[in-house]
Amino acid sequence: MCAAPAANSATVTAALVGDVLEVALAGRWRITEARPHWADVLAGRTPRWVKVTVDQVEKWDSSLLLFLFEVRQWTRMTGAYLDTEALPAKLQALLAQLSRSHETSVPFDRSENFITAVGHATMEVWKKGSDISHFVGECTYSALKLAKLPHKFRWKDCVHEMQQCGAMALPIVSLISFLVGLTLAYTGALVLRQYGGDIYVADLVGLSMVREMGALMTGIVLAGRTGAAFAAHLGNMKANEEIDALETLGISPVDFLVAPRLLALGVMMPLLSLYANCLGIAGGMTVAAMVLEISPTAFWVEMLTIVDLSDILSGLIKAATFGAIVGLAGCLRGLQAERSAAGVGRAATSAVVTAILFIIVADAIYAVIFDILGI
């Protein structure tokens, strides 16, 4: 079995003596090296008796075992007799074990019928829904509790998270918002130019950014950046039993971990959204000045004719909601993560998908509500 080098490779010589095929194995049988196959040894012969000897074998491992197993399977199939008496006891025991494991190994059936699959899927959806409501309820309760006992709140963690999800996100939010403003201005100019309404690009960019795109783009960026980070961090803490350690100390993971993150996002999201609005408008202004020859002052004055405080407020309300959604999705998926590396990865993915889905749904709901209210 040892791997020290040997010169001879695995060989088989077979001679038919009457009804008996005498098979003599020789050389070094290593699983990582080539070996003869039984079909080649047989060469079309159909003996009634096969006798195997291994006296000339220098070294062997599972390779020899596989060959003998091949012979055994053939003899069983054809009804021939396999004479293994000349084999060492160790080899006979292993061959018997291989035969047993071959027979007892039944593939694990993971399939389920259609009705069961639908039932499981329904129950899963129900469970996910109830988990979300339970978590939102728990967070609300925690917020009320911490409002009464502010000294229990983890202010230090909250400030750290604000820095992580707010200040550290400025470069990516700047770039994306500026480019969104720029794209909006170019797209608007395509149509408006045809009617000589170049100046209305300012209205288009201003209103779109303030009411819609500023909050939406910031929400999506933070879902990918912060939501995934929350889920991965909390998922890793769960895998390391840190969450269990908190619970056994009687500390609520929601109070300790979720509340500071939610507050941090709730504060930073509207601020980031305001910042995104400014950068988006700057992008639009750049296109207007360079392509449409509209001065920044004219752009600004025209924009103020349509954008008022209610538009900015509606954008900020959306931003705060999106912040809560990103925080809740990230923390919920993190706390639900399976205790494995793959589980943490799935939690991060799921957090991003959940956050983006709910951001779009919430945005649509707000569009309807604001329309009804005439905002």
Next chain:
Amino acid sequence: MSTVPSTHAIEVEAVTCGYGGNVVLRDVSFTVPPGEIFFIIGGSGCGKSTLLRHLIGIHLPTAGEVRFFGAPFNHADAATRRGLLKTFGVLYQSAALWSSLTLRENVALPLEEYTDLRQREIEEIATLKLAQVGLTGFEDYYPAEISGGMKKRAGLARALALDPAIVFLDEPSAGLDPITSRKLDDLVLEIREMFGTTLVVVSHELASIFSIADRVIMLDKSQKGIIAEGKPRELAERSRDPRVTEFLYRGDRPGGAA
């Protein structure tokens, strides 16, 4: 069936291990003959696992040489290194099973990588290896679906997939109950008995050391090297180094009765 090679299975010559500028072990030398169950023991933080990681090539020693059956391993070219990697299997402390693969697929992967066997044959071998460690019926389970002891056994089956001449086991008993731990020890003995495999075990589990180790080396954190080498019983009874006797007496004679 196998003849004893003229060289040692493992030769460690003046190996210095460390991370960055920090030296954990200095000038460590020892040899392991084929077919021996060799334990690397010592207290927590003495560098047992560090030494193992340097032996199996995860980290390069800052000085010295590791040889398997006389062939230098550390600075071998890619082809030689790949050849030598086939001569040993490793059971990691956490079993390190690939979570996205079933147990059968975990054991089959080394066979797919290093052999030209047909898929059916690979599956036969993987099933046999799992049967040898007592995991018949669990072939299609994922690592997340089995217990810690079963993971360790599956990890051992994977380490044995290529019938290596040497198997390294890093803390095989860590986190296991005494009965499961004892079963794993029996399995180690059975593997040696059946295949003549050389087994290098990193452990501080005294029950295992006294029941299955042929020879041990003991590492010490302050000395950054080997402070004792020999058969565990002899070391426990004859060593004059209080660090050795204190370590070995604690578990062998509960209550401290000599």
